[in-house]
Amino acid sequence: MRVVVIGAGVNGLVAAIRLARAGRLVTVVERRDLFGGIAAGEEFHTDYHHIGLTHDSAEVRGEVIKQLGLQGGYGLQLRPPAPLFIAEPDGRGLVLEEQGSELAERSIEAAEGLARWELLQEAFRPAVRMVLREEAPDVRQEAALLPLLKKGWMVRGIGEDHLLELLRIGPLCVDDWMEEFVEDPLIRTAVLWPALVGAWMGPRSPYSATNLLMDAASHEYEIIGGPAALVKSLLLAAADAGVSLRSATEAKAIQVSDGRATGVILADGEVLKGQVLVASAPSTLLDLIPAWKLPSRLVRDLTNVRVRGTTAKLHLALSGELQVAARGETFERMLLGASHPMDLERAFDDVKHRRLPRRPWLDVRLLTGDSAPEGHSVASIMVHCAPYDLDGGWTDEARAEFTERVMAVLEESCPGVRELVVHSELLTPPDLEERYGLPGGHLFHGERMVDQFYVMRPSLHLSRHTTDLPGLFVGSMGTHSGGGVTGGPGMLAAERMIATPR
Ligand SMILES: Cc1cc2nc3c(=O)[nH]c(=O)nc-3n(C[C@H](O)[C@H](O)[C@H](O)COP(=O)(O)OP(=O)(O)OC[C@H]3O[C@@H](n4cnc5c(N)ncnc54)[C@H](O)[C@@H]3O)c2cc1C
Known part of the structure; x- marks a missing residue:
């Protein structure tokens, strides 16, 4: 088949x-001329490479790595996440790392508070991981409540006190939640910012605490070489499994006969017969099948997914390394432009009003080694908060002004950086949409928010990776248990295809 x-x-x-190993004859068609989607490493300037638009690889599911045997013959290597340096104006900032001593030097009270927070995470982690690891329950069945109740029962295993705490935390804003543990605003910022990535939220937004809970439970080990190394390892495993991979091959339409998906029509007219798995943004289904051939409920579900991109990507080719002047050191991971949760809130205010952020905040990775010529480096920068639908549009002037504001933030910590820039590449949310097919330029094919999570990702009827059309499945980060570089949705979609009678 x-x-x-x-x-x-x-x-x-x-x-x-997974499908090829289960005996399916698998063909993967990819529109771009390289494989890996947004996790693929690319040369953005002669001799300068990034390791994926994504630079954080700590969310890859351990069970996916294990099940596919990526660490064995396929060269994947893991390490603990790199320490994070967070800058503060007129100060040395802070390096946050596991068992780090700087935290305790700065504040014993904050170190104790974070230790309490870590303990709580430990208590919640098994339940959160179970939800992310397993298929979403089938809420369409008559007995829908049964699997949900079963899960609820398993979650009870975390203990009554923690369960009540979970119910209390869920709707909280992440800043209020963190303030229960740590007063120091710099440390709060260093811990809570991941809750806002890929979310239409500031740290004072309701339900942002849930995002932090999910994020903290998802992080495990980083991949040496980042997402690009994961892609390399997956391509080796795919070749071994006999998967046929076709680059520069665009799917133009999904063939539907008698209410079933029967194959894919390529841009050049070639037809590939078989079951279909859409592993791009779920809403691309609307481009691949005329709406009148789809059940109206499916069209409504796909149209309602919220995908308001708020992140741009900036790649800088540098003729040296980014040095933090206050410390005389370089850091692989840095958070710049935010030293207080209100900095993050103000930047989000600008997104809400469709303005350029007065002060964007930056998640920076410094790449050396194979990424740049000897003595040079690459700064891979996620720039938050860049509105997709900027008032007045992303004109050349707006792009120049935005880049200038990013450079101003970089200069605060790393003076002289401008002189190091050999080349820069800015990808605004509309650029991400155009080049990578990300609707709304959104990082995760769908915002992170409780109503687009678990059985509702991307909707109640699609979260189990099936659609209302037999033979048609969905399995990208826009479905349960995405987003992020996890591999979870792909694995769950494959398992569902294998388990579904043809
Ligand atoms: C700027 C940026 C930064 C990010 N940072 C992080 C991060 O730090 N940490 C993290 O965990 N995650 C991050 N993410 C998200 C992460 O990269 C993704 O969740 C992950 O790569 C999973 O992607 P995927 O396979 O589901 O989809 P994609 O990588 O989007 O792959 C879909 C593929 O489908 C192809 N395609 C689409 N339509 C067609 C068609 N009609 N025919 C043929 N091919 C088609 C596309 O070209 C693409 O290659 C980031 C994303 C972006 C954009």
């Missing part, structure tokens, strides 16, 4: 390997 996978991102590749 042939399966055609549309999209060779991390999830498409994970699904393809």
Whole structure:
């Protein structure tokens, strides 16, 4: 039985390997001329490479790595996440790392508070991981409540006190929650910012605490070489499993006959017969099948997914390394432009009003080694908060002004950085949409928010990776248990295809 996978991102590749190993004849079609989707490493300037638009690889599911055997013959190597340096105006900032001594030197009270927070995370982690690891329950069945109750029962295993705490925390804003543990605003900022990535939220927004809870439970080990190394390892495993990979091959339409998906029509007219797994943004289904051939409920669900991109990507080719002047050191991971949760809130205010952020905040990775010529480096920068629908549009002037504001933030900590810039590449949310097919330029094919999570990601009827059309499945980070570089949705979609009678 042939399966055609549309999209060779991390999830498409994970699904393809699993399906091929289960005996399916798998063809993956990828529109771009390289594989890996937004996790692929690319040369953005002669001799300067990034390790994926994504630079954080600490969310890859341990069970996916294990099940596919990526650490064995396929070269994947893991390490603990790199320490994070967070800058503060007129200060040395702080290096946050496991068992770090700087935290205790700065504030014993904050170190104790974070230790209490860590303990709480430990208590919640098994329940959160179970939710992310397993298929979402089938809420369409008559007995829908049964699997949900079963899960609820398992979650009870975390103990009554913690369960009540979980119910209390869920709707909280993340800043209020963190303030229960730590007063120091710099440390609060260093811990809570991941809750805001890929979310239409500031730290004072309701339910932002849930995002931090999910994020903290998802992080495990980083991949040496980042997402690009994961893609390399997946491609080796795919070749071994006999997956046929076709780059520069665009799926133009999904063939539907008698209410079933029967194959994929390529841009050049070639037809590939078989079951179909859409491993790109779920809403691309609307481009691949005329709306009148789809059940109206499916069209409504796909149209309602919220994808308001708020992050831009800036790649800088540098003729040296970014040195933090206050410390005379370089750091692989840095958070710049925010030393107080209110800095993050103000930047989000600008997004809400469709303005350029007065002061964007930056998640920076400094890449050396194979990424740049000897003595040079690459700064891979996630720039938050960049509105997709900027008032007046992303004109050349707006792009120049935005880049200038990013450089001003970089200069505060790393004076002289401008003189190091050999080349820069800015990808605004509309650029991400155009080049990488990300609707709304959104990082995760769907905002992170409780109503787009678990059984509701991307909707109540699609979260189990099936659609209302037999033979058609969905499995990218826009479905349960995405987003992020996890491989979870691809694996769950493949398992669902294998378990579904043809
Ligand atoms: C700027 C940026 C930064 C990010 N940072 C992080 C981070 O730090 N940490 C993290 O965990 N996650 C991050 N993410 C998200 C993460 O990269 C993704 O969750 C992950 O790569 C999984 O992607 P995927 O396989 O589901 O989809 P994608 O990588 O989007 O792959 C989908 C593929 O489908 C292809 N395609 C689409 N339509 C067609 C068609 N019609 N025919 C053929 N091919 C098609 C596309 O070209 C693409 O290759 C970031 C994303 C972006 C954009």
